[in-house]
Amino acid sequence: MKLGPIYAYTGGKDFNPAQPTVVFIHGVLHDHSVWILQSRYLAHHGWNVLAIDLPGHCKSGGEPPASVEEASAAIVGLLDAAGVQKAALVGHSFGSLIALETAARAPDRVSHLALVGTAFPMRVSPALLDASVSAPMKAIDMVNAFSHSSLAPPPSSLGPGTWLYGGNRALMRRVLASNPKVNVFFTGFKACDSYTGGEAAMDKVQCPTLFVLGSADQMTPPKAAQSLVGKAKNAKVVQLPAGHSLMTEAPDGVLLALKDFLKA
Amino acid sequence: MPGYSDPGFDTLALHAGAAPDPSTGARAVPIHLSTSFVFESSDQAAALFNLERAGHVYSRISNPTTAVLEQRVAALEGGIGAIATASGQAALHLAVATLMGAGSHIVASTALYGGSQNLLHYTLRRFGIDTTFVKPGDIDGWRAAIRPNTRLLFGETVGNPGLDVLDIPTVGQIAHEAGVPLLVDSTLTSPWLIKPFDHGADLVYHSATKFLSGHGTVIGGVLVDGGSFDWERSGKFAELTQAYEGFHNMVFSEESTVGAFLLRARREGLRDFGACLSPHSAWLILQGIETLSLRMARHMENTAKVVEFLASHPLVSRVGHPLLQSHPSHQLAQKLLPRGAGSVFSFDIAGNRAQGKAFIEALKVFSHLANVGDAKSLVIHPASTTHFRMSDEALAQAGIGPGTIRLSIGLEDAADLIDDLKKALKAAEKAA
Numbered sequence: 001m002k003l004g005p006i007y008a009y010t011g012g013k014d015f016n017p018a019q020p021t022v023v024f025i026h027g028v029l030h031d032h033s034v035w036i037l038q039s040r041y042l043a044h045h046g047w048n049v050l051a052i053d054l055p056g057h058c059k060s061g062g063e064p065p066a067s068v069e070e071a072s073a074a075i076v077g078l079l080d081a082a083g084v085q086k087a088a089l090v091g092h093s094f095g096s097l098i099a100l101e102t103a104a105r106a107p108d109r110v111s112h113l114a115l116v117g118t119a120f121p122m123r124v125s126p127a128l129l130d131a132s133v134s135a136p137m138k139a140i141d142m143v144n145a146f147s148h149s150s151l152a153p154p155p156s157s158l159g160p161g162t163w164l165y166g167g168n169r170a171l172m173r174r175v176l177a178s179n180p181k182v183n184v185f186f187t188g189f190k191a192c193d194s195y196t197g198g199e200a201a202m203d204k205v206q207c208p209t210l211f212v213l214g215s216a217d218q219m220t221p222p223k224a225a226q227s228l229v230g231k232a233k234n235a236k237v238v239q240l241p242a243g244h245s246l247m248t249e250a251p252d253g254v255l256l257a258l259k260d261f262l263k264a
Numbered sequence: 265m266p267g268y269s270d271p272g273f274d275t276l277a278l279h280a281g282a283a284p285d286p287s288t289g290a291r292a293v294p295i296h297l298s299t300s301f302v303f304e305s306s307d308q309a310a311a312l313f314n315l316e317r318a319g320h321v322y323s324r325i326s327n328p329t330t331a332v333l334e335q336r337v338a339a340l341e342g343g344i345g346a347i348a349t350a351s352g353q354a355a356l357h358l359a360v361a362t363l364m365g366a367g368s369h370i371v372a373s374t375a376l377y378g379g380s381q382n383l384l385h386y387t388l389r390r391f392g393i394d395t396t397f398v399k400p401g402d403i404d405g406w407r408a409a410i411r412p413n414t415r416l417l418f419g420e421t422v423g424n425p426g427l428d429v430l431d432i433p434t435v436g437q438i439a440h441e442a443g444v445p446l447l448v449d450s451t452l453t454s455p456w457l458i459k460p461f462d463h464g465a466d467l468v469y470h471s472a473t474k475f476l477s478g479h480g481t482v483i484g485g486v487l488v489d490g491g492s493f494d495w496e497r498s499g500k501f502a503e504l505t506q507a508y509e510g511f512h513n514m515v516f517s518e519e520s521t522v523g524a525f526l527l528r529a530r531r532e533g534l535r536d537f538g539a540c541l542s543p544h545s546a547w548l549i550l551q552g553i554e555t556l557s558l559r560m561a562r563h564m565e566n567t568a569k570v571v572e573f574l575a576s577h578p579l580v581s582r583v584g585h586p587l588l589q590s591h592p593s594h595q596l597a598q599k600l601l602p603r604g605a606g607s608v609f610s611f612d613i614a615g616n617r618a619q620g621k622a623f624i625e626a627l628k629v630f631s632h633l634a635n636v637g638d639a640k641s642l643v644i645h646p647a648s649t650t651h652f653r654m655s656d657e658a659l660a661q662a663g664i665g666p667g668t669i670r671l672s673i674g675l676e677d678a679a680d681l682i683d684d685l686k687k688a689l690k691a692a693e694k695a696a
Contacts (some may be wrong), residue, residue: 033521041316052487058521122560145269151276151339152283152332155318158345158523159530161334165270165440167344170491170522202477251318261309 004061004076008032008050011043020086020111024263027093027117028188030173031058034092036157037251038258041168045264050082054095058178064187068094073103079109087218088112088262092247093220094192097122100228103209104201105114112262114210116254117244119224120198124189132185139185140172149216149243154251156248158213164248202231210261211237211256212246219244236261273340273456274557280549281335295547314512315519315531325534329543333550337476337486340455340553341468343493344491345526347534348484351381351578352451352471354539356483359447359467359522361537362529363501364415366392371409371416373400374431374661375423377471378651379541380449381658383626384418391444399661400428401592406435410442415500417442420449422445422593422601423634425610425646425670426584429593429600436464443498450473452606452636456560461490463600467525474637476557477552483544487529491522504512504528559639562675564604569678570671571684574611579689581614607673610646619692627677629684641674641681 007124008023009032023043024035024201032039032051041047055074075098079087087212088111096118103110148165156162157198176185202209210233215220222239229235238257242249258264271279286653301320303309311317313445317382320326320411334346338625349355360370372384374397384395398405400419410417417439419430432448439446450458454475460468470476470482486696495504496517504524507513511531516524534540552559587606598603613620630643634650646664659665673681 004466010517012512012514031521033519033523035316035318036519041311044311044314044316100550106330125406141269150277151271152281152335154565155320155326155331157318158520158526159315159318159340160320160328160331161347161526161530162523163335163338163343166342167491169345170607174522176495253315 003055003074006055006062006074006081007053008078009039009057009061011039011049011051012055013043013049015082017083019046019048019089021048021050023078023087023089024049024087025075025081025091025095025098026052026054027095028192029143029175029185030092031171031175032249033157033171038255039249040263041255042258042262046236047262047264048084049070050078050087050237052078055176056179056182057184060228063180064184065181065191067191068097068101068197071098071191072105075099075102076106076109080174086111086115086131086190090114090116091202091257092116093118093244094122094188097192097195097198100198100201102203103207104204107204107206112257113205113207114212114261115225115228117220117246118211118228119213119220120197120228122192122220124193129186129189129193132189133183134177136185137173140169140176143219143244144169144172146223147244148249149214150249153249155253164245167246168245186235200232202228205232207234208261209235210257211235213237213239214244214246214250215244216242217244244251276336276339277553277556280339281332292552292638293329293332293547294323296543299323315514324538324540325530327543329340329547330541330546331433332598334486335540336550336553337470337472338488339487342461343460343488344522344627346488347526347529348472348486348541349657350485350539351483352449352469352473352485353383354451355469355471355487356380356383358487358529358533358537358539359469360388360393360416362525362533363445364393367413368393369393369411369413370418371406371414372397373428374398374658375400375426375428376420377424377449377451378654380647382653384631390532397661400430402611403431403434403438406438409683410438412444412473415444417444418447418449420451420605421453421460422586424452425608425664425668427586427593427605427609428559428593429586429596429605431596432460432465432600436466437468443500444517445493452608454556454558454603455559456605457606458601461492466490466493472549473635475560476556476564477549478556478637478639478658479552480533480540480635480638480640483547484545484549487525489523493525495524497508508532526562533605550692559675560603563607564588565679566602566675566678567607567673570673570681571609573682573685580611582612584607584611585609608670610664610668610670612667613669613689613692615667615692617667617696619695620669622695623669623688623692627684628681630671636672638672641676643670644670646680
C-alpha cells in the first residue's frame with residue numbers, strides 16, 4: 001500500500017507533545033467528522049486528538065487500505081510521523097478492527113483500546129459487497145437504514161435540528177466520491193469481511209479495552225462482539241440505546257464512556 | 265424503526281424527530297416554552313458553548329420543540345438538517361447572510377414572491393450584495409449572468425404566481441459548474457410535490473406559513489441543507505472553509521464534512537441576527553405537517569377541477585397553470601412535478617380593472633387576503649397588493665398583468681369553489 005499524507009482533525013486545538021494522544025479511526029464510507037463531538041471534547045480536556053481520514057479517503061492521500069492489517073500499518077506510520085510513542089486508539093466498526101489489530105501488532109504503542117460498534121467476524125453479505133460496486137447508491141441507502149435505530153435521536157453532531165439519516169447518507173456519498181480511482185465502499189467492506197485475525201489479535205492486546213455497543217445495532221449487534229469480549233483480558237463493556245451510528249445517535253453516551261475510560 | 269430503507273413520507277411526516285416524551289409519556293410533541301435550559305454541570309455548560317456536546321442552551325439558538333420541526337422538515341426534504349426561522353423571508357436572509365457579504369452577487373429568477381424580489385432588488389443592494397434577475401426558463405441567461413463574485417443561484421420551484429417551473433437539474437448544473445450552490449424556495453410545492461435535493465438543488469427553504477402549516481395560523485420558515493455541496497472544493501466560501509474568529513476560530517468545513525453551512529448558519533446567523541422561530545409556532549407547523557400529504561392530495565384534486573372550469577369559461581382569457589398544455593412549463597412540470605404543480609395559480613379576466621374588482625368582491629367562499637397555502641381557498645389581485653412595489657416592466661417579467669387574479673385553492677368541496685367562481689365571473693360580466 002502506498003502511504004500518502006494522512007489528514008487528522010485535531011479538535012480545534014494545536015498538538016501539544018506534553019499531553020496524551022487519542023487517535024480516532026472511522027468506519028467504511030466515513031471520515032473524521034463522525035467523531036466531531038467526542039474528539040472536540042477530548043481536545044479541550046487535556047488530550048491531543050488525531051481524528052484521521054483513512055488513507056485514500058477524503059483529505060488523506062495514498063491508497064485505501066485493502067485489509068485491516070494494511071490499515072493498521074498506516075496507524076503505526078501515523079504515530080511515527082506525529083512523534084507519538086503511545087496513544088489511545090478509538091475505532092468504530094471497520095475502524096475498531098484496525099484499532100484492535102494495531103494494539104496487537106504494536107502493544108507498546110497503544111495505551112487504551114476502545115472498540116465502538118464492533119464485531120468479530122465482521123462478515124458482509126456477498127449481495128451487499130456486490131451492491132457496493134454495482135449499485136452503490138442503493139447499497140448506501142440500505143446500510144444507512146440499517147445503521148440507525150431511531151427517528152427521534154437526541155441533539156447530535158450538527159446540534160439540534162440534525163437529521164441523522166440524511167447526514168449519514170450525505171457523508172457516505174461524499175466519501176465514496178472522494179476517491180474516483182478506488183471504490184472505498186467495496187475495499188472497506190471487503191477488508192472487514194476478510195479479516196480473520198480478530199481473536200488472535202485480542203489475545204495479544206495488553207492495554208485496557210472498552211467495548212461501546214449499541215443495543216439496537218443491526219450491523220454489529222452486541223452478541224457479535226462476544227467472541228472479542230470473551231478474549232479481552234481487561235475489558236469494560238458499555239451498552240447504549242442506539243444503532244450502529246453510536247457516535248451520532250448516542251453522542252453523550254459514547255463521550256461519557258470514553259471520558260470514564262480515558263479518565264479525561 | 266429499522267428496515268432496508270428510510271421510512272416513507274407519511275411515516276416521517278408523523279414521527280421524524282419526535283418520540284413519546286420520556287418524562288411524561290406525552291404522545292404529542294410538547295411545547296417547550298422556556299428561554300433557557302439548566303446545565304447539568306459547569307463542565308457540560310462549557311462543553312455546550314464550545315460545541316463539544318450537543319444540546320439546548322438558549323431558545324434563540326435552539327429549542328427542543330423547534331428542533332423536532334427542523335428534523336421533520338429535513339427528513340421530508342431528504343436533507344441533513346434544518347434551521348427554523350421566524351418567517352420564510354428570515355430563512356432566505358439566513359441563507360444569503362451565511363454565504364456572502366458585501367461585494368457578492370446573486371443570480372435569481374425573475375419569477376419570485378414579491379417580498380423576495382424586494383429583499384434582493386432593494387434591501388440587499390444597500391448592504392453591497394447585487395442581484396441579476398433572469399427569466400427562469402432562460403437557461404443561457406442563467407449562465408451568462410454569472411460573475412466571478414457570484415455566490416448563489418436562486419429560484420422558486422414554481423414561480424409565484426405564473427407557475428414557471430424552475431428547471432432545477434439544468435440550473436443546478438450551471439450553478440455547480442460555476443462552483444456555487446443552488447438555493448430553491450419550495451414553499452408553493454412542499455416536499456410532497458417535489459424534493460429539490462433529488463434534482464440538484466443544494467439548499468431549500470420554505471415559508472412554513474403556507475402549505476407546511478397549512479391552516480393560515482402561523483408565520484414561520486425553515487431552511488434545509490442537502491449536504492451535497494462541497495464548499496472546500498468550490499474554494500469560494502471562506503466563510504465556511506477558513507477559521508472564523510467569531511466562533512472559537514472554528515473551521516466549519518473541518519468540523520463537519522457535509523454540515524458546514526448549517527453549523528455557521530446556526531452559530532452565527534441565529535445567534536447574531538436572531539430571527540428564530542417561537543416553539544409555539546413550531547408546534548403549530550408540526551400539527552400541519554402531520555396531515556401534509558392528505559392536504560396536498562386534496563389541494564391538487566380541487567385545483568385540477570377549478571383549472572378545468574376556468575379554462576373553459578368565456579370571460580377568462582388565460583389560466584396560468586402547468587396542468588394546461590398551453591402553459592410554457594407544461595412539459596417540465598410533467599417531468600419534475602408529476603403529482604401536480606401546486607394549487608396557487610393565476611388567471612386573467614377578459615375585462616377591465618373594474619371587472620376584476622367586481623369579481624373579487626362577489627366571491628363568498630374564497631377569502632380576499634394576502635396569503636396562500638391555507639386549507640381555505642384564497643384570492644388576491646397581485647398588481648395592487650403582493651407585487652405592488654414592482655414596476656410594470658418587472659411585473660410583466662414576472663408574468664403578472666393588471667387584471668391578473670391569483671387563487672390559492674383550498675380543501676372545500678370543489679363544486680362549491682366552482683359555483684363561487686361562476687357567480688363571481690357573472691358579477692364581473694355585469695360590471696362591464
